[in-house]
Every structure is written in structure tokens, then in C-alpha cells.
Amino acid sequence: MPSAFHDALFHLHCLHADNPRVARTRFPGVLALATPAERAFLDELADTFTRYRFETAHKRLDAMWKAADPERRELINLCAPDTDPACTTASCRGSSRSPTPPPNSRRCRYATGPAR
Numbered sequence: 001m002p003s004a005f006h007d008a009l010f011h012l013h014c015l016h017a018d019n020p021r022v023a024r025t026r027f028p029g030v031l032a033l034a035t036p037a038e039r040a041f042l043d044e045l046a047d048t049f050t051r052y053r054f055e056t057a058h059k060r061l062d063a064m065w066k067a068a069d070p071e072r073r074e075l076i077n078l079c080a081p082d083t084d085p086a087c088t089t090a091s092c093r094g095s096s097r098s099p100t101p102p103p104n105s106r107r108c109r110y111a112t113g114p115a116r
Contacts, residue, residue: 005033006071009078038075045079046087054084 008030016023034042049057058080065076 003033003035003038005030005035005038006074006078008033013078041072041075042079045076049081049085050087 012023012026012030015026031039031042045061048060051057052060061076061080065073068076
């Protein structure tokens with residue numbers, strides 16, 4: 001069963017499409033709804049995108065998704081970025097990064113069908 005955090009995050013995602021500024025101001029309130037396990041997952045997600053280039057981070061996330069239970073999969077679907085957030089250490093140094101999303105964007109890969 002989705003948590004209050006999942007629901008609020010979904011609504012925040014929808015709001016972000018129309019009004020990113022308001023969505024960003026509401027994020028701290030949504031984050032306050034996260035359980036300790038959800039916060040730990042967000043830390044893990046941020047760490048993955050900080051340590052690895054976008055393509056590698058998505059491969060790791062794909063593997064994580066395949067091994068996850070349905071609730072964790074939904075959280076991955078809600079939180080994984082579609083485009084490079086440019087938060088790797090290499091990005092900070094000005095190294096090149098992928099300007100395009102990975103093949104088969106997350107919305108298609110993670111939201112449909114059973115694990116491969």
C-alpha cells in the first residue's frame with residue numbers, strides 16, 4: 001500500500017509539470033512525510049546519481065528496480081530522474097555528460113510489465 005509520502009510525491013510530480021516553482025517550495029513538506037526507510041532510499045538514490053555518470057546510475061537503478069518489491073518499484077518510478085540531473089562529481093568538474101535520456105526512458109522501463 002502506498003504511503004502518504006508516495007501520494008504526496010505523486011501529486012508534487014504532477015504539480016511540477018505545471019508550476020515547478022510552487023512544487024519546489026512544497027517539497028520540504030512532502031519530504032517530512034517520508035518514513036526513515038523512504039529517506040534512506042532517497043539518500044541511496046542521490047548517492048547513486050552523485051557517484052556515477054547518468055547512464056551508469058540508470059543501469060544501477062534498473063538493477064535495483066528488478067530486485068525490488070512492488071512498493072519500492074513505485075518509489076523508484078516516482079523518484080528516478082528522466083534526464084541527467086548533472087550532480088555527479090565529474091559534472092561538477094566540467095566533464096562531459098550525456099545530453100539525452102537513457103534508452104527506453106524510465107517511465108517506459110520501470111512502469112510496465114514484470115521484472116525481466
